[in-house]
Amino acid sequence: MGEPIDIAALVGQGVAVMVATRDGELRPEVGRAWGPSLSEDGARLSVCVEGGPDSAMARNLEAGSPVAAMITRLAAITSVQLKGRVVEVATPTQDRLDTVAEHVDRFVAETGMLGVSEATARALVGPELLAVTMEVTERFDETPGAGAGRAL
């Protein structure tokens, strides 16, 4: 059993965030997400996930797909996966876009420690984003190792 993971602290770092949904035939859709923000009680996670209004990601979210969000600190190989249901999908507000920009700066710094250039890291950010808020019902430690998959 490893050290307990402080999810709120992890979310505030230059983490890589992946979000997955699925369609009615259980075909998954995965995309990068930016600007993660966890509510004070840890019950809700807000992110801006990549995808346009006509994307499979948008369709799945509109259809009420369950959501998984993997949050990984690359330099420390620490990873958690949050699962739950969507409570809101919207066009990102300026506040959310500001949160995205701040997160991208932290991501650039984090990946820079791994030898990734700033230009390369920034190029990973897609042009279209969907603001998504999910209610978190399950939390898992996904850090590679014996404890991977352990419920938190």
Add this chain to the structure above:
Amino acid sequence: MTEVVELESIRDCLQAGLPSPLATCSADGTPNISHISLVQYLDRERVATSRQFFNRALANDLDASPFAQALVVRPVTAEQFRLELRYLHTTTDGEAFEAMRANLEAIASQTGMGSVFRLRGLDVHRVVRCTRLHLPARASQPAATPDALGALEQFVRRLESSVTYEEATQVALEALDDLFGFRHSILLALDPPTARLFAIASSGYEHSAVGAEVAVGTGLIGTAASRRRLVVQANMARSRVMAAAVTDGAGGEREIPLPGLVEARSVAAVPLIVGQDVLGVLYLESEAPSAFGGATEGLLRIIGTHTAAALAARGTPIADDPGRPTTRAPQPSEGQPIEIVYYQADDTVLCDSAYVVKGAPGRILWSMLKAHADSGRTQFSNRELRLDESLGLPVGNDNLEARLLVLRRRLSDLDHGIALERVGRGRLELKLGRPATLAVVPTSGPMRSAHEPEVRNS
């Protein structure tokens, strides 16, 4: 905005060294994301993903629902590609499995995370669709493919034109730079009795790698030898971590560090195999990410095959030049004496307190120095070295050419007034620029019997 692309066109993004997210779905409809260490190209329609021991949810998901999706990144341009997959089956053997296991073992050895990277199986998927996501503003189209076949032909010709083992090592590394742009390279030869690889030539580093050693099975280089497979790490964040790992933590004055590029982003370890025998490893580093991935892997295998054949052909015993009189020369009488110390425990030779060499090359050098001190001899033949049982060279695959090459280059690099020069086919001349004093540090350890005088019945 997405664009459908051929899987073939993104081979360089697979095994790019970046963990890829793989999304699956459990039987109850909950999506799940796993980090996959490697996505491996199998053919135009199929890829394989690594199933490591900790991916329990992934295994359950694929059994429940065959649909999966992976994101891969082209390291140079940050282009991203989405692979829509349909799971076919899991395999635990075969060429693809062994290739991925070699790569994962290399990562494990390099990071000290052996249990994490243990491969349970290879999940084989059909690629239903491959799409390029948004095109970053700075992304460029892939550079025009150079004439790999033409360059390969030139490489083979240049190797063929080399006459000696030593020349072949030099020509190979120079040609890799000239023809393929592989500027940083090290050639290592395998010493089967000690299960270690020792560097016999290097190119593109500030300091020579000659004499540096790597244990078989350790790090990328050692894993390439033990698994007999090409190992490619397409995104090395910290080459120094690897360099530290492959030297087995060895340090101190009697070890030669393996050089490594501070800014190495990708590396490849190519096993040099002839028939059933691993002769050594060709190690390459690049500051560019993904320099050795994709189609380049096939090129590296061919380069490895030709290099191995060239070294094998020039490393086999050949007739020595006959008829040359044994040359004797008096000790030089002028100059500060070179203090040469021989340690029986591991056959280390020090010159003026500087480490020169150890193991078989150390025994060879000491034997020559002693003969020179006793009788003034300066010339020695490969044949007599092979027949000298006190040197302990294995019968058959004695690697004598490689050992002599290490010895000659180490002496040249150190420039302590001792040189070993070729003076004909299979003949060497020991040259001392100053008088030498010889001292032995005997051992009482396990190697003692090897150094005791043979008891003869009279």
